[in-house]
Amino acid sequence: MDRGRMTLITSRPSLEFVETPYISKISEKALSYSSCGFPIHLSGPTGVGKTTLAMHVAAKIGRPVVLICGDHEFGTSDLVGYVSGYRHNYTKDNFIRSVVKTEDVMTSQWFDNRLTVACERGLTLVYDEFTRxxxxxxxVLLSVLESKILPVSGRNGKESYVRVHPDFRAIFTSNPEEYAGVYKSQDALKDRLVTLELSSFDEETEVAIVRGRVDLCESEIVRIVKLIRTIRNNYSDKLTPTVRSSIKIAKYIDFLDKKGNISEDRFIEICNDTILPIISSKKRASVSRLIIDAASNIEREPYGNVENY
Ligand SMILES: Nc1ncnc2c1ncn2[C@@H]1O[C@H](COP(=O)(O)OP(=O)(O)OP(=O)(O)O)[C@@H](O)[C@H]1O
Structure with a gap:
């Protein structure tokens, strides 16, 4: 974000957002804790829907959203604000010719950053991947969440405080601590949050998410999702490949042929390109076999001009 400029998001529930019983249960719980005034924390591995759910809950809260994405280069000023320059005011008054009056004033220009704006105006803060x-x-979040006071040093050239607006809400997301580029969060901060742990979607939800993105026939979507889930559950310790892989494969097949009538070889190639790079070298041979099996089990309509692809 440009220093000195800030975009607030007027968040509305997305039409693409899928609500299956699994999603409704967790989203209602998150909304309920948040409505009660608790800061909520959606934690879980990559691709389990934390950010999407955070934005959905924020939209349901109905206030404008301030989005912050965690960054290892952040300091307090990236959340609270900073002195962005100085204004120099020089006045020379020579109205009476024999008297010259001058005034030279230097004032610092303060820029409120996102946390300050959210606290002061009672907006919803979505702090995505805050442990980055x-x-x-x-x-600085400790006193915001506990004492409802944000210390702002340097504003108006002095130490000051912002009283946190009663409508202020906070939603945090994080990946597990063993992920690359993730810091261990301080216990005091975690202790102030209501943490909801997200895990892989159930099959119904995953199929519904893919269905919402492509125009493929249902059996093709189910086949892709089942393949990805089998690999995730048996050949990975990080819950990958995620639903993003199902979406990528389905989208590309949709792009090539709306009916999913691509050749077995083509299907294998697309799956290999999408999945194998995220599988450890020891397990690639087994995953390749699964992909070949999935391709050969396809119940297809008779091929059209498959050779064209
Ligand atoms: N309820 C949902 N409805 C529709 N699409 C969803 C839903 N939940 C997740 N998705 C889709 O699934 C994918 C992963 O979701 P998301 O980015 O929210 O996961 P994440 O847990 O925040 O991942 P990361 O930790 O990698 O940032 C995205 O393509 C997202 O659009």
Whole structure:
């Protein structure tokens, strides 16, 4: 984001958002905790829908949203604000010729950053992947969440405080601590949050998410999702490949042929390109076999001009 400019998001529930019983249950719980005034924390591995759910809950809260994405370079000023320059005011008054009056004033220009704006105006803060910021940068959240006071040093050239607006809400997301580029969050911050742990979607939800993105026939979508889920459950310790892989494969097949009538070889090639790079080298042979099996089990309509692809 440009220093000195800020975009607030007027969030509306997305039409693409899929609500299956699994999603409704967790989204209602999150909304309920948030409505009660608790800061909520959606935690879980990559691709389990944390950010999407955070934005959905924020939209349901109905206030404008301030989005912050965690960054290891952040300091307190990236959340709270900073002195963005100085204004120099020089006045020379020579109205009476024999008297010259001058005034030279230098004032600092303060820029409120996103946390300050959200706290002061009672907006909803979505702090995505907050553990990608160093814990020191996030320390300021402790008093915001506990005492409802945000210390702002340097505003108007002095130490001051912002009283947190009663409508202020906060939604955090994070990946597990063992992920690359993620800091261990301070216990004091975690202790202030209501953490909801997200895991892989159930099959119904995953199929519904893919269905919402492509125009493929249902059996093709189910086949792709089942393949991805089998690999995830048996050949990965990080819950990958995620639903993103199902979406990518389905979208590309949709792009090539709306009916999914691509050749077995083509299907294998697309799956290999999408899945194998995220599988450890020890397990690639087994995953390749699964992909070949999935391709050969396809119940297809008679091929059209498959050779064209
Ligand atoms: N309820 C939903 N409805 C529709 N699409 C969804 C839903 N939940 C997740 N998705 C889709 O699934 C994919 C992964 O979701 P999302 O980016 O929210 O996951 P994440 O847990 O935040 O991942 P990461 O940790 O990698 O940022 C995205 O393509 C997203 O659009």
């Amino acid at each position: 910021s160093r814990p020191e940068a996030n320390n």
